[in-house]
Amino acid sequence: DIQMTQSPSSVSASVGDRVTITCRASQDIGSWLAWYQQKPGKAPKLLIDAGSSLQSGVPSRFSGSGSGTDFTLTISSLQPEDFATYYCQQANSFPLTFGGGTKLEIK
């Protein structure tokens, strides 16, 4: 099984800050990676697929990069609505696996 390791597990930041979350796969997954945002009590929302492809309607302050085993999600200028938990997920092979999540909190 492919293990997905996210870091940090939590981060405190302020509105306007730039934040980077990393995700590492235990083996090469090419660009088969998605990023999701989840707010308390809500279902996850797909932000980015194929490593770097922004979903329609997702603000351009979100960006994804990476391939192979190392990936990053960057939020260029945090907005109040961005405080949430973020998950990466590999879609390279079954079983599909998620990272442990990164909780983005207000400083």
Place this chain on the structure above:
Amino acid sequence: EVQLVESGGGLVQPGGSLRLSCVASGFTFSQYEVNWVRQAPGKGLEWLSYISTGGTTIHYADSVKGRFTISRDSAKNSLLYLQMNSLRAEDTAVYYCARDRPYMDVWGKGTTVTVSS
């Protein structure tokens, strides 16, 4: 509006069974693969199962293999099921169905399953 709606959750005793349903609307459900994903209280996301468009290819997580069965209704093309048997306390979670594209681009709001005596 494209949406998925889960139902069938509830309180069940350890060792019991439950069948979850997921109904799709706003898109041609039969043309998409689908997953079940769960989230235990205060924990992260756990993928459980996948079914292909025709139902011929199915995958399960080891944690549910042999206990859970995914299926889709070929007659009612907008229905997906998860039959859950031999339930354990650790199966307590919110269960989501999610469209696979192959990334999970549409999610239901979830249905809560509580396994407790």
